[in-house]
Amino acid sequence: MTLAVIFVVTPNVLLLDYAGPAEAMRMATEAGADLSITTCAPVPTLATSMGVSLSGLAPLPEPLPDDALVIVAGNAQEELDYARPEAQAVVDWLAALRGRNVRLASICSGALLLARAGWLDGRACTTHHGVLALLRQSAPTARVMDDRVFVDDGQVVTSAGITTGIDLALYLIEHRFGPELAARVARRLVMYARRGPNDPQLSPWLAHRNHVHPAVHKVQDAITRDPARRWTLDALAALAHVGPRHLTRLFTRHAGIGVVAYQQALRIARARQLLADPTLSMERVAEQCGFASARDFRRVWAQHVDDAPRAHRRAH
Incomplete structure (x- = not known):
């Protein structure tokens, strides 16, 4: 509608x-x-x-x-x-x-x-x-x-x-x-974009987009559409029509972050959303975000968020 x-x-x-x-x-x-x-x-x-x-x-x-x-x-x-x-x-x-x-x-x-x-x-x-x-x-x-x-x-x-x-x-x-779509609009506006209604930090969905390299944006768009997918560097490089090693260099230079770290940040952002649903177990949250296990999810979560997933769920 x-x-x-x-x-x-x-x-x-x-x-x-x-x-x-x-x-x-x-x-x-x-x-x-x-x-x-x-x-x-x-x-x-x-x-x-x-x-x-x-x-x-x-x-x-x-x-x-x-x-x-x-x-x-x-x-x-x-x-x-x-x-x-x-x-x-x-x-x-x-x-x-x-x-x-x-x-x-x-x-x-x-x-x-x-x-x-x-x-x-x-x-x-x-x-x-x-x-x-x-x-x-x-x-x-x-x-x-x-x-x-x-x-x-x-x-x-x-x-x-x-x-x-x-x-x-x-x-x-x-x-x-x-x-x-929001990232495409932000890119056209040539601006850093904030998401946070309660967070002054840059949104992981819109961060690392303040560049103009089309191949890197194409890879970011693909990861954003499906952050839970088990993307390989070869598959992403094929989308960008460059070699895997060259993509790694381009991504780090223009986005200011590594490919894997970028995908993990989006997975954690997705996990924050899913944790708002109390009916989802930690195993289900991990699965829907693309993590191999709940243990793997907690390990990556600890690299991005100060409190544990269950504490985060209770607080929010």
Whole structure:
């Protein structure tokens, strides 16, 4: 089913808050993601932080498509901008969405609009470091986190602001359409990409991609599609149309990591996801991630994660 992505902007919107994530989503459609993108506002034309205007804006939609993703961009001068009637119209519209089957995301100070609409009550969230105090005032019961690039609290995802809006967009793309497609978008954007809603480190799915060597990317794409497969160096080298020894040199030089270490990092990332399912035994997790045994899985896990798999499962 097509994912409806609704960007919401208000007068004096911070242009990069909107344009960066919107371009990431547009590039995702070119990479094969099944989504539609609409930019909405309480007025058909509005000025941005750069002085240029956005026109042809759609009205705030009613009703929304089922399972829509609403992304609220931030502003340049929050206290002044959000005192305007256009901002209040957005708050009222957001409040009316509560209880519906939609997902909300905010970029930078857009979190303040979600807070005023009641979406952040009792939730973990974040925003730009310059308006954290305002967010705490606007949502006294929220768990405001000041050390996160973005925070995923299920139905609501909030980001720290400006360029992290692109990180947020890549995360949302990855969740809906998979890490390989998200990696292609990140590569086209020529950027390092963060995944972590609760982790400031680079996502293993998107890390080691800040290079432009097509053969290495082709091998990374293959491993990403099926990290559990028993890949041989010969098979990967054949995909890249180079010899095994040359692939080893290319991969280490351009990705900054060895082929085996890269695959193991993806397997551990997959294991983190599977451990969230308490019905899966350690042997089953190991098998689905491509490890020869649970013992082998624990040995590799210990090289990447401080706590043991069972402790990690209990903690998360």
